[in-house]
Amino acid sequence: MNRSIKEYIFLALKGVAMGAADVVPGVSGGTIAFIVGIYQELLDSIKNINGSSLKMLFTGKITSFWKAINGNFLLALVAGIGISIFSLAKLITYLLVAHPILVWAFFFGLILASTWFVSKDINKWSWKTVISFTIGAVVAYFVTVATPAETPDGLWFIFLSGAVAICAMILPGISGSFILVLLGKYYFVMEAVKTVNIPVILVFISGAAIGITSFSRILSYTLRKFHDITYALLAGFMLGSLNKVWPWKKVVETYVDNQGHTKPLIEANILPNELIWQGFALMILGFCLVYFLEKLSAKK
Secondary structure: OOOOHHHHHHHHHHHHHHHHHHHOOOOOHHHHHHHOOOHHHHHHHHHOOOHHHHHHHHOOOHHHHHHHOOHHHHHHHHHHHHHHHHHHHHHHHHHHHHOHHHHHHHHHHHHHHHHHHHHHOOOOOOHHHHHHHHHHHHHHHHHHOOOOOOOOOOHHHHHHHHHHHHHHHOOOOOOHHHHHHHOOOHHHHHHHHHOOOHHHHHHHHHHHHHHHHHHHHHHHHHHHHOHHHHHHHHHHHHHHHHHHHOOOEEEEEEEEOOOOOEEEEEEEEOOOOOOHHHHHHHHHHHHHHHHHHHHHHHHO
């Protein structure tokens, strides 16, 4: 697809938004890709990184390889994601500690609106789509209430964590960052990003690359062959994930991670008890932002 320089800049900004979401445990970069209308193209582009296209690369047909994988699209998007993760990692983690209610409230509105708009793309509701939606919601809910595990810090497990987390990261509604929390590696990886720990970052990226190129083929196939059922499942994922991003919580139990930091282990949702109007205002802002982006995308 031919794009202008201006369009590639906007594409990079969409990558920035995806990267910012991926940093937050409970919010999926795949959700943002859905919101901004690039989800299917992203899957197709990743899927095209296969044996055939790699053969072009290794035989010197670089231009053909670049065209086959939609290289300009991926480069702009990955650049935006990378810039966001490396520049916003400290800010997002700070805001999650300093102003958690406000951050979660904004993302709650984003995901709630996304659930609605994704469900609108289902052409016909039937018993199959209802079951698929229910399964997605139940699975996502139980993922959000799972207890984080204590896991090894070896590079082999970092590779595995990258492969698993990226599969969740590309699924709307299931947060790759939260999967890292469950695997006990979120703060470890975030610390590696903040301190530019090159070995850990490279191993994690390698695992993510293997995971995403494999999983994207499956997801792209189901979206094409079983459109309504897959969309219902994804909408269910989003709805179930709202349990994680409900802004008002109380810490029930804590744990000390491998770096000696005390972290929440189990949190329970509670009724709004502070920053009520600010929280609901940010929910509405998040919802309206998705509504605006959806209308803008439909207009284009």
